[in-house]
Amino acid sequence: MTSNESNFRLLPALDxxxxxxxxxxxxxxxxxxxxxxxxxxxxQALRAxxxxxxxxxxxxxxxxxxLAEFCQAIANKVQASISDSLVPVINLxxxxxxxxxxxxxxxxxxxxxxxxxxxxxTNLEFDLxxxxxxxxxSHLEGLLCELTxxxxxxxxxxxxxxxxxxxxxxxxxxxxxxxxxELVEIGGAFRIPDVMKSAGCTLIEVGTTNRxxxxxxxxxxxxxxxxxxxxxxxxxxxxxxxxxxxEQDMASLAEARGIPFVSDLGSGTLIDLKPLGLPYEPTVRQxxxxxxxxxxxxxxxxxxxxxxxxxxxSRDFIQRVKSNPLKRALRVDKITLAGLVEVxxxxxxxxxxxxxxxLLRDLTRDVAExxxxxxxxxxxxxxxxxxxxxxxxxxxxxxxxSGALPLELLDSFALVLTPIAAKxxxxxxxxxxxxxxxxxxxxxxxxxxxxxxxxxLRCLGDSEELLGQLASLEV
Numbered sequence: 083m084t085s086n087e088s089n090f091r092l093l094p095a096l097d098x099x100x101x102x103x104x105x106x107x108x109x110x111x112x113x114x115x116x117x118x119x120x121x122x123x124x125x126q127a128l129r130a131x132x133x134x135x136x137x138x139x140x141x142x143x144x145x146x147x148x149l150a151e152f153c154q155a156i157a158n159k160v161q162a163s164i165s166d167s168l169v170p171v172i173n174l175x176x177x178x179x180x181x182x183x184x185x186x187x188x189x190x191x192x193x194x195x196x197x198x199x200x201x202x203x204t205n206l207e208f209d210l211x212x213x214x215x216x217x218x219x220s221h222l223e224g225l226l227c228e229l230t231x232x233x234x235x236x237x238x239x240x241x242x243x244x245x246x247x248x249x250x251x252x253x254x255x256x257x258x259x260x261x262x263x264e265l266v267e268i269g270g271a272f273r274i275p276d277v278m279k280s281a282g283c284t285l286i287e288v289g290t291t292n293r294x295x296x297x298x299x300x301x302x303x304x305x306x307x308x309x310x311x312x313x314x315x316x317x318x319x320x321x322x323x324x325x326x327x328x329e330q331d332m333a334s335l336a337e338a339r340g341i342p343f344v345s346d347l348g349s350g351t352l353i354d355l356k357p358l359g360l361p362y363e364p365t366v367r368q369x370x371x372x373x374x375x376x377x378x379x380x381x382x383x384x385x386x387x388x389x390x391x392x393x394x395x396s397r398d399f400i401q402r403v404k405s406n407p408l409k410r411a412l413r414v415d416k417i418t419l420a421g422l423v424e425v426x427x428x429x430x431x432x433x434x435x436x437x438x439x440x441l442l443r444d445l446t447r448d449v450a451e452x453x454x455x456x457x458x459x460x461x462x463x464x465x466x467x468x469x470x471x472x473x474x475x476x477x478x479x480x481x482x483x484s485g486a487l488p489l490e491l492l493d494s495f496a497l498v499l500t501p502i503a504a505k506x507x508x509x510x511x512x513x514x515x516x517x518x519x520x521x522x523x524x525x526x527x528x529x530x531x532x533x534x535x536x537x538x539l540r541c542l543g544d545s546e547e548l549l550g551q552l553a554s555l556e557v
Contacts, residue, residue, distance in 0.1 A: 176538030179483035199420035232394035244391030249281035256308025261294040333373025350379020386441030387425035
């Protein structure tokens with residue numbers, strides 16, 4: 083018998099491996115087939131190692147603890163293969179509505195409604211009074227009309243879809259007039275010119291990047307003009323020698339020429355933010371009252387709900403939008419609808435909105451409270467990172483995020499971690515430190531700035547959860 087044949091005989095049979103006690107929890111959890119597939123793959127890898135004469139593998143196969151360790155390795159592989167890729171994280175970036183971290187956190191009422199809709203049959207498109215087929219928009223249309231003053235409303239899966247649907251409905255094969263200063267690109271390469279092209283429209287640029295006058299629109303209107311459009315530049319701002327045309331003037335011109343006027347508010351808010359100590363943003367109601375025929379805006383930005391695109395305004399135009407075959411392709415499911423309805427309901431009770439809507443709670447959090455939290459956490463961070471990083475409390479600035487009010491920052495406080503590293507190793511040490519916090523059971527995401535790792539505490543809810551993980555930090 084050759085040496086290789088002898089070593090091959092040391093490998094356990096597949097059935098023996100699958101009977102090992104270490105693998106029973108995985109078999110109970112994911113089923114025999116998944117565990118068998120991983121076990122077979124690991125045995126094949128060992129056979130290849132034997133054939134290649136890999137001494138470390140041969141020594142391990144012949145050891146007394148081999149079978150137990152081998153089965154545990156299979157169990158680890160199985161666990162890794164079924165681990166969730168979408169996991170909760172702790173957002174300490176200082177960006178409240180963080181696109182990459184899922185944007186707005188939902189209120190308890192929305193979560194409960196989502197669970198109910200997900201686990202039971204619902205009257206999504208069923209009229210309980212008549213027993214006939216219903217309209218899924220009916221569950222929120224009344225709420226949106228009450229909150230915005232619109233005649234009618236509908237909803238699709240995000241604001242990009244809302245803009246696309248409106249343009250395709252009202253201006254396919256027609257011309258759309260828009261100021262050069264409003265040809266924005268939003269995150270993910272969503273560009274207004276590209277959306278217009280996809281919708282079948284012809285873009286007509288008016289004015290200049292920094293100054294556009296009403297006369298610029300008037301000169302470009304022809305028989306081919308299908309609508310006038312205004313895009314709220316929520317993700318950038320031009321300052322200095324600038325001029326833009328108001329919604330009122332745009333609406334008056336559109337009405338005089340018999341052309342629809344559409345306003346895309348993007349981040350869209352339903353309430354005046356200034357009384358809350360936040361920067362001014364035009365509300366959906368204000369834009370409709372100024373004369374816009376349709377307004378589009380997001381559900382998951384300043385509204386504080388799930389991802390959705392809302393379209394409100396003229397009954398006739400909304401009906402045309404809903405009749406577009408694309409509406410079915412872009413519609414929301416019952417899960418989104420259930421959560422969005424509950425968020426909208428909260429706006430009916432403005433006196434308690436700050437306490438009940440997580441987004442507004444984070445945006446309006448008292449800066450003294452944040453500073454106190456930072457000072458309370460400081461000793462535990464200093465102790466855990468002793469010799470590895472200096473930790474201090476610093477004033478900093480939070481931002482609203484997701485393109486909303488990009489130049490307006492909120493006062494906040496952060497724990498600032500600066501690695502203690504040898505000369506020339508500072509950058510590498512900083513990246514390792516940030517990575518270590520991302521590897522915690524509930525990943526902690528901060529921001530790197532000027533040689534330090536900043537943990538802005540504006541959005542931190544459960545400080546005990548954060549502190550409880552420090553023991554697991556591998557630095």
